[in-house]
């Protein structure tokens with residue numbers, strides 16, 4: 076089976092295999108990067124990022140066979156993604172600052188640091204890196220090679236299958252020591268040796284004692300999150316759902332209530348061929364599975380779909396910071412066509428985001444409550 080199965084049936088098989096064979100050892104094994112095919116971690120991030128499968132569905136499936144207390148670490152990791160999205164949503168200026176950064180994207184030349192060069196190739200060839208390697212890679216980029224964290228974040232942005240504005244920007248800031256201010260992540264040769272089981276040992280090649288200056292830094296005061304809870308209504312006539320990379324499966328909530336709709340899947344070409352191909356294969360699977368669906372790749376095609384299907388009420392996945400696919404101009408045009416639109420904020424995010432304004436430790440205390448609210452514990 077492909078490393079990243081691009082149809083739902085194979086993805087569910089992959090998830091069930093992981094749940095059966097790996098998850099009970101996840102906590103003790105997850106920090107080891109033993110190379111491809113990375114059996115000890117789930118490799119679900121490219122799917123979760125697009126909500127081709129949702130966090131809720133993943134945990135619901137896994138918790139059918141395991142108790143919460145036996146897979147606590149995995150659950151926490153899934154919630155890290157939710158937490159970062161909520162944190163960026165309540166600190167949007169952090170992303171605006173990153174976006175102001177103008178340096179051109181570049182692929183780092185061979186450095187002679189074996190592990191770093193290997194991870195660079197692995198990322199470009201597969202679109203994936205193990206979490207620990209992302210941390211080491213980012214740390215070497217910043218503290219040994221002396222490059223800016225923003226240029227590294229852009230390099231990831233262009234090559235990761237799972238690129239997520241929140242996890243990526245905040246992951247790089249965390250390594251740089253400006254997310255948890257004054258606590259950078261320093262990659263150490265001994266640690267790399269241990270957690271790659273001797274595959275790599277960059278002895279004397281890393282800067283393990285960089286000069287650091289974190290004076291006068293602040294992340295600013297968090298905004299309150301006040302996104303509205305979405306109300307499913309059977310009364311809305313001529314309903315259209317606009318699936319896109321922010322949520323490729325929110326139509327399932329409407330299926331569950333037997334609410335009729337037409338679907339439009341909006342997807343544009345990605346400049347990275349590997350990512351483009353991955354997206355196309357997911358699109359193909361969705362188009363095979365959803366009854367009344369039209370694939371579009373421009374706003375003009377969406378307007379045409381709205382007219383052809385006589386849509387009166389349009390639902391668009393909620394756009395978190397960094398994920399604004401549809402601009403104000405687009406939304407104005409929808410209004411001009413006489414169509415009501417609403418953003419679909421999943422209950423998952425609605426329940427969690429208000430607790431994402433402080434540190435993860437604070438957020439973590441809410442996990443059981445959030446599982447209860449989703450009726451999955």
Ligand SMILES: Cc1cc2nc3c(=O)[nH]c(=O)nc-3n(C[C@H](O)[C@H](O)[C@H](O)COP(=O)(O)OP(=O)(O)OC[C@H]3O[C@@H](n4cnc5c(N)ncnc54)[C@H](O)[C@@H]3O)c2cc1C
Nearest residue numbers: 116117118119120152153156206209237238239242243246
């Ligand atoms: C510098 C840096 C950049 C990163 N950029 C991204 C990114 O663009 N997109 C992305 O999805 N993740 C990013 N991460 C987080 C993490 O590395 C990946 O989510 C994880 O490696 C995905 O592999 P997996 O699905 O096998 O994870 P598993 O270990 O199987 O974890 C299960 C799920 O939990 C979530 N998760 C696990 N660890 C994290 C984490 N540290 N932060 C957020 N969510 C997590 C993911 O959704 C993941 O699929 C980054 C981390 C760092 C240090």
